[in-house]
Amino acid sequence: MTTTREYDIVIVGSGAGGGTVAQALAPMVAQGVRILVLEQGPRLDDHEFTGREDEMAPSLYEDGGGFLTADGTMTLAFGRLYGGSTVVYTGTSLVAPEHVIRSWCVPGLEHADLQRRSEKYMAQNQVHYLPRVLLNENNKLFFNGCHRLGFRAEQFPLNLDGCKGSSLCNLGCPNAAKMGTHRVQLPEAERQGVEVVSRAEVLRLEERAAFVRVHEKTPGGKGRPSEWAPGEYEVKARMIISCGGSVGTSALLLRSPVTAGLSGLGAGFTCHPAHILVAEHDHEITNDVGHPKSYYLDRATEEGFVLETCMYFPFTTAKNLTGFGAEHSALMHAYRRLQMIHVLACDKAVPENRITVDRSGKAVVHYTFTNAVVKSMVAATRTSARIFFAAGARRVHAPSADPPLIDRQSAYRLDDLITEAHFLPGRISVSAAHLMGGCAMGADSAGVTDSRGRVRDVPWLRVADSSLFPDSLEINPYLTIMALADRVAEGVQIDWRH
Ligand SMILES: Cc1cc2nc3c(=O)[nH]c(=O)nc-3n(C[C@H](O)[C@H](O)[C@H](O)COP(=O)(O)OP(=O)(O)OC[C@H]3O[C@@H](n4cnc5c(N)ncnc54)[C@H](O)[C@@H]3O)c2cc1C
Ligand code: SF4
Structure with a gap:
């Protein structure tokens, strides 16, 4: 009825x-x-x-x-x-x-x-800016890494009242x-x-x-x-x-x-397709304490991407790391020593990418990574790797590299190691939240x-x-x-x- x-x-x-x-x-x-x-x-x-x-x-x-x-x-x-x-x-x-x-x-x-x-x-x-004393180490490392490379990281205005810095947003x-x-x-x-x-x-x-x-x-x-x-x-x-x-x-x-x-x-x-990138430091990093997102680097006009600081929970981080087995496990065991950057590509509306419904009326989203998006994500990964190393990381996990783990000694070869050829949809974990x-x-x-x-x-x-x-x-x-x-x-x- x-x-x-x-x-x-x-x-x-x-x-x-x-x-x-x-x-x-x-x-x-x-x-x-x-x-x-x-x-x-x-x-x-x-x-x-x-x-x-x-x-x-x-x-x-x-x-x-x-x-x-x-x-x-x-x-x-x-x-x-x-x-x-x-x-x-x-x-x-x-x-x-x-x-x-x-x-x-x-x-x-x-x-x-x-x-x-x-x-x-x-x-x-x-909406306001968090005072610097409340910024956690992950955010400071990003800012410092950008600064050492000559990039100007900007601070995010945030809409908070009474934030206790639990990083669980x-x-x-x-x-x-x-x-x-x-x-x-x-x-x-x-x-x-x-x-x-x-x-x-x-x-x-x-x-x-x-x-x-x-x-x-x-x-x-x-x-x-x-x-x-x-x-x-x-x-x-x-x-x-x-x-x-x-x-x-x-x-x-x-x-x-x-x-x-x-x-x-x-x-x-469009959806700003995104990766979570992590890098391992020698010491623990406060990232699960404090607001997770205080800085960003806007390279949208120049290179079609934006980088943001972030903190992701263990399950989300684990599913975003390319690979499996002992190396994956070792990186997850280093969770408290991981610096994190969120990479977003500025995609453009194209005819292939659209929303339809199936016969039951459920939404179906068709999305193909265009060459321009792949290029942006690879460029964003290279820049993030440079920021990680400039901030003192020991090794970087780059999904569009094979193997994905890059040690500090190889940092001078980032352009050779992180390439569009290694950006394999389905093998690389990509997610989006700006639909x-x-x-x-x-x-x-x-x-x-x-x-x-x-x-x-x-x-x-x-x-x-x-x-x-x-x-x-x-x-x-x-x-x-x-x-x-x-x-x-x-x-x-x-x-x-x-
Ligand atoms: C994890 C995450 C982090 C984000 N962080 C940021 C950020 O820091 N800054 C920022 O600017 N943006 C951020 N965004 C994006 C931002 O939250 C969204 O772009 C925005 O909320 C979208 O607004 P909307 O009204 O279009 O849809 P939504 O906010 O998603 O609201 C749509 C609502 O409609 C309801 N609905 C849908 N269909 C039906 C139906 N048939 N019947 C009844 N109800 C229905 C849904 O249940 C939902 O509650 C984030 C998004 C996510 C997921
Ligand atoms: S960090 Fe996020 S989840 Fe934690 S108190 Fe502040 S707004 Fe809330």
Whole structure:
């Protein structure tokens, strides 16, 4: 049996986009507008964030963080809970580069407008620089290594309040210090009367209606039961705003008869493919203490990559190391002496890389590493190896070298050892967490949406999330997603008045 409910505005998803829209529209509730957020994941209570990798990953991420692309050569990480990926993000807060927004050529979208809106959310999310005394050794080694090579590492602004430096950000902060939408925008929206229903998966959209399945809490699983009784619902709405993320929104619209035929839907997927690189030092390095990500080196314009400091947990680190057996084991036993760098390639939208759905409606992401991406990742690995050695590392693990372990004595041969020929998709562990595109903003027929997130030919439907990006952003995206979602919400308010 299907239960019917009616609202004025339904928001699908509660991450960077959905949380922003919910808060921005919340004042309309006082004018009698009924607003509902439908989130497919659970709502976790503070005490449930234990920081344990084995129990948190399945509770926070789609497929436990191991969602595979169609050919199995890359894993995609994205959140599936109240707050979406903002619960698991690291909190680095950068404003979109002007040249990237200009290159997107989206009519009506100005960099100055995005900057102003980003600054509003930086203030709301308490973005600031960590004082130097709080930076851990991994971050200092990166800075020093860059400095010795003549590179200028920049410090990340972070959105934290009360950070205790437990380094567990990607497992959801156990200290309630990270200012994701689950902490800031969603609670504020709910205070103003926006309803949020968790465990509510939107299966498809039909004319001004969302078809929803509310799931039962799994025995022993984390999170509260849903606010609604488990079962099937038809939620009628005057307007629906899809904020399911790049993969979630693209798949939902592809499953929906009202939008499935839109040309351009699912196209233009980019994700900043990434490696974790490690190097072994002679002494222990404080990396599991302190905030993990304080510095980055932006080589996007020159060489198509960005390097960031990082700290990954034992399982994630182990799966990222190329090879197996005694050498792999020796490196993992040196875990406390490992310096870590996260390498991100600035990929470009190409026709092969797109999101589709299979016959059951599940998202399938097709991704091929272009020559340009391989070149960038190899260049990034060489530069990282130089930084590691300049910081004093004894040996470096470079996935695109064979064998992957490079000793200090061989440091002068990095260009010969780390090569594109050794970048073998499937053999090298690549993962991505900056998922972008699928419902690109644009003027021509390839554009699914306009710069206010209005879906072509479907006046009651908007998109407000990372799927709007027509190409990659070349930096960490959450602030830009919030700025775009803020624009979409403003457009909704204007259209509502008229
Ligand atoms: C580990 C990790 C670290 C990151 N670190 C940073 C960082 O430091 N800085 C930065 O700028 N960015 C970072 N990011 C990226 C950033 O978090 C995302 O780009 C951003 O949150 C995406 O926002 P979104 O609204 O598009 O999607 P999400 O935040 O992923 O939210 C989408 C929500 O929609 C829900 N949903 C999807 N489909 C449906 C459906 N059919 N029905 C109901 N609900 C649905 C999902 O469950 C999810 O909760 C990180 C991401 C990850 C995974
Ligand atoms: S480092 Fe700070 S923000 Fe990250 S999990 Fe620990 S307390 Fe939370």
